[in-house]
Each structure stands twice: as C-alpha cells, then as structure tokens.
Amino acid sequence: MKFVYSLAFASLILFTACKKEKSWEVDVKEQNVQLNIHDISQDFFNDSISLDTLRKDYPFFFDAKTADDVWESQRRNKEELSIYGQSRKIFGDFKNLNHTLIPIFQRYQFYFPEYKIPTIYTYSSGLQNIDYPVMFSQQSGLMFIAMDAYLGAKNKLYDSIGVERYLRTNLDLNRLPSQAVDAIANDVVTFSPRNQLFIDKMIYEGKKLILQDALLTDTPDEYKVGYTPEQIQWCIDNEGQIWNFFVEQNYVFSSDASLDKRFLVLSPFSKFNNEIEQDSPGRIGAWVGLQIIRQYIKENPKVELKTLLDDMDGQKIFKDSKYKPALESNNLANYTTKTIDGKVYHFVK
Known part of the structure; x- marks a missing residue:
C-alpha cells in the first residue's frame, strides 16, 4: 500500500x-x-x-x-x-x-x-x-x-x-x-549555481566530505563516502588512472551536465563507458573531490574550515592543491587500517 x-x-x-x-x-x-x-x-x-x-x-x-x-x-x-x-x-x-x-x-x-x-x-x-x-x-x-x-x-x-x-x-x-554529517554538509556548505564545471562540482562534493573528517573521529572512509571496504580499496588502487581518464577525456573543465549522472550521483557504479566501470563504485567524482580537498589542506594547513567551505572558489582550490596523483601508484600510505567484523577498513591519517 x-x-x-x-x-x-x-x-x-x-x-x-x-x-x-x-x-x-x-x-x-x-x-x-x-x-x-x-x-x-x-x-x-x-x-x-x-x-x-x-x-x-x-x-x-x-x-x-x-x-x-x-x-x-x-x-x-x-x-x-x-x-x-x-x-x-x-x-x-x-x-x-x-x-x-x-x-x-x-x-x-x-x-x-x-x-x-x-x-x-x-x-x-x-x-x-x-x-x-x-x-x-x-x-x-x-x-x-x-x-x-x-x-x-x-x-x-x-x-x-x-x-x-x-x-x-x-x-x-x-x-x-x-549520514548525519552529510545532512549537515548539504545544508551548510555553499555552492554557487554559476560554478557548473565538472571540477567545481567535484570540489563541492569534496567540501561536503571534508566536513566528515572535521566532525567525525575514528571513522573509516568507507562510512564517510558510503562505500564498502572493497570499493575504497579499488579507489585507492586506481586513483591515478581515474584522474588520468578525466584529464584525457577533457572532463575536468567540462560543463557537460551528463557527467553528474556518470560520476557524481548515487549509483551502482560510475560510468566510464569501458570494461572496468562495473568494478568501480558510484560517485567516484565525489571521492576524487575529497582527495583534492585533502591535498589542498596538506598544501595549506592553516586554512580555516569555515573559510574553506564558504568562500573558497573550487578552481582556486584545485590549482593550489597541486593535485596530480601518480598514474601507477596509490595513496595507501595515507591510511591506517583496522579490521571490523572481518573486513579491513581505511582510516585517513
């Protein structure tokens, strides 16, 4: 009924x-x-x-x-x-x-x-x-x-x-x-409708996810992003290839709204339109946005959280982050792991 x-x-x-x-x-x-x-x-x-x-x-x-x-x-x-x-x-x-x-x-x-x-x-x-x-x-x-x-x-x-x-x-x-922090982020993190490039939208999703880092302690990335341990591991293993794909396809500064459905919305997998896509988790662009924000903070450790969330232009954040993951390496060194209910979860250092 x-x-x-x-x-x-x-x-x-x-x-x-x-x-x-x-x-x-x-x-x-x-x-x-x-x-x-x-x-x-x-x-x-x-x-x-x-x-x-x-x-x-x-x-x-x-x-x-x-x-x-x-x-x-x-x-x-x-x-x-x-x-x-x-x-x-x-x-x-x-x-x-x-x-x-x-x-x-x-x-x-x-x-x-x-x-x-x-x-x-x-x-x-x-x-x-x-x-x-x-x-x-x-x-x-x-x-x-x-x-x-x-x-x-x-x-x-x-x-x-x-x-x-x-x-x-x-x-x-x-x-x-x-999910409580995600709801807070949806309300308090600002987004300008003028910022319609794919990089703008990835950075916006990254800003919402960085609030998870700030408000939650001892919480695995799996919970923050809504992934399984296997999905987080896939992201870590393939970060360089994911970014290289975005660059080679000229997606980073694209205004193509179809990229939202392919890489930013909740879905069973991200739409790379190739043989690997069904191994990927959905919303991969949001996960990449989080990595860009984390890299920006690493380069600019004195930035205030509210300034980062409210006032900072996404393209400036991307430029100043110097984000460029290596094609054949991953950032597993940035994580510690813990076994929970028989599965290995990833905690950002």
Whole structure:
C-alpha cells in the first residue's frame, strides 16, 4: 500500500593526509552540548493521543491536505506498526543515539559557534525515506532521522520493497553518524549555481566530505563516502588512472551536465563507458573531490574550515592543491587500517 508520508518538513531542507601543522584533533571539552531527542512515531502510533495534539506538537509532520481519517487509518496500520517496532528495537531508549551524536555536535559547535544545536526528531517513515534518512536545517534548528533506514542491510523489509544491493551499504546503524554529517554538509556548505564545471562540482562534493573528517573521529572512509571496504580499496588502487581518464577525456573543465549522472550521483557504479566501470563504485567524482580537498589542506594547513567551505572558489582550490596523483601508484600510505567484523577498513591519517 502507499503510505502517507509527504512530510511537510521535507521542504525545510533538500535545499586526511595532512601535514603535522594541520589536525582535526581539537579540544571540545568546553563545548557543552545537550541534545533534545523526540520520537515523533512513539506519539503518532499512540492512539490515545489526539490528532489535534499531534498537530500542535509536531506541526511540520502533517500534510494539511490529508484527511483525518487517512491519518487515523495509518496510525493503526499493522505493517507500519511492525516497521516502527523493529526500528525501536534497533534504537532502544536513544541513549546510544545521544552518545553518538553529542561528539559530532561538540565539534560542530567548535567550528561553527554562531550556529545553534538542533532539536533531534526521530520517526518511522514506512520505508519511504531510506534514500535520504537524515534531514537537517541549520536555520530552523531541526534534524530528522528516519529510524527505519537503519535496520541492517539484510533485513527482509528491504527485500519486500526491492531495495537494490548498492543502496544497502548504508542501511546500518553504524552508518548513521556519517549520514548525519552529510545532512549537515548539504545544508551548510555553499555552492554557487554559476560554478557548473565538472571540477567545481567535484570540489563541492569534496567540501561536503571534508566536513566528515572535521566532525567525525575514528571513522573509516568507507562510512564517510558510503562505500564498502572493497570499493575504497579499488579507489585507492586506481586513483591515478581515474584522474588520468578525466584529464584525457577533457572532463575536468567540462560543463557537460551528463557527467553528474556518470560520476557524481548515487549509483551502482560510475560510468566510464569501458570494461572496468562495473568494478568501480558510484560517485567516484565525489571521492576524487575529497582527495583534492585533502591535498589542498596538506598544501595549506592553516586554512580555516569555515573559510574553506564558504568562500573558497573550487578552481582556486584545485590549482593550489597541486593535485596530480601518480598514474601507477596509490595513496595507501595515507591510511591506517583496522579490521571490523572481518573486513579491513581505511582510516585517513
């Protein structure tokens, strides 16, 4: 059945290998962060709470065009109740969520002291928002987390709606911190519509990903970029060849918008139009953008994070980064590795 989850609040949003002088290890002990976490669905599925009360408490949650009897039917829908029940088993009493998010927002407050700490709202989306499970608005001071997007890649609920294999990598609770930072980055990292060259767009994606380096500690690149360990290893092994391909095809300074779908959007693999493409992960241009930003910071270790994200022109960043990976070598020396659940994950030094 089609669930009613147009969610009025959605309109609020959808808008390092460094030199020793530069480190993301900052002292945040003085950053006093207390998070307010509210579970919308706990109240929504409690039929002793009236719709009028729910609308008053969560005005952003309700589509005014939807009739009351539709909402009431949804509140009693067994399938939705089951999805929510499984979600709450994963999230528990939210102590772990609070523990996970506080360090992120301590660092967020350190780097962006003028920004307010958001109120956190969790909810069950009826499996509708698993593609973009975290939404954030700095201006409104709100963050929304779809709990049913973290049930585990092998959960049968995802089988029931035909979630493709490549999308399942992030459907696990250990990926939530990176997706929370990604939602923050989508809101706070500026992009000028005048900057339409492929290099501009790669740098923009790199800026959003560098925020992961700044706000997350002891987090593997796999989580930050949304890749598997095998995909990160492929990128490391082939970085020089990837860049050489972009250069030889005259893509770097191209304004061809079709490159977005080939190399920047979420997809099962990047479209090189040759025999190796299905070995590649999607969004390879975003990963390259991250390497360019990291190289820029290595060359300019005193750059302030907010200046880098807000004011710096992408083409200037590229030029000053001196980015030119060797064709036959990789940057594995820039990483340390740890084995997690039998797989080797990559942590930038």
